[in-house]
Amino acid sequence: MNDPNTTSGSVAEGRPIRVLIAKPGLDGHDRGAKVVARALRDAGMEVVYTGIRQTPEMIAEAALQEDVQVVGLSILSGAHLGLFPRIVEELTQRKIDDVLLFAGGIIPAEDVSQVEALGFKGVFGPGTDTRDVIEFVRENAPRRV
Template identity: 75%
Template sequence: MSERPIRVLVAKPGLDGHDRGAKVVARALRDAGMEVIYTGIRQTPEMIAEAALQEDVDVVGLSILSGAHRDLFPRIVEQLKQKQLDDVVLVCGGIIPDDDIPAIKQMGFAGVFGPGTSTQDIAAFIRAQVARKRGARTA
């Protein structure tokens, strides 16, 4: 049985007006051989968790610029937990102050990617994380 392509949900919670950065990342992950489910802007925590569940993704990538991550991220983590999606790899990017990063990692995010991160690094990070999870599942 062949290894399935890594499936990633890329979503923007909150009320950000544009999704240029998320599109750049989505495109880069596509070019890195991943299947990217793109849902775009103005996603509620419920919408994100529902899409992650139905699409059976390995990774949820969130992009946020507005600063609302402090309010929204815990709610998204909670929604994912409720749907028993604790084993999904969570990553995020956008405008996130350095001071907030420890709390976000504490919440269960594997990676936080700020402005200037190379998209190749993001793809490599995701690949390594998913390989570890898949290895753990079959072991």
């Protein structure tokens, strides 16, 4: 007989990975963000999509309230070196130190090391195969419960 006091069954299927996909800054082109969001959904993940023109504060608040394991940022405006540090700062202020960060969009090769130094584990440019993003998230997402 099953012990009703164990969590087996209810948890056995595993909790889907929760991911926040956000677009910081002012560019309004979110096709890439949507493609990634759909690919992650189709890989069985729960994707919170915030829409465009998010402030660093909105992104950090969303990560906090939604308790996501992963935050993916899409940016095409070229403002990544201005915005990403502010987002990391907002996350740190909220003591969110256990999320996997990755970025996508237009991030010139010479900026990648700076972005990585901020704590971003993955930087995906145009032409990335969504399967690579899925694999990256699956392998690196921290466990929550």
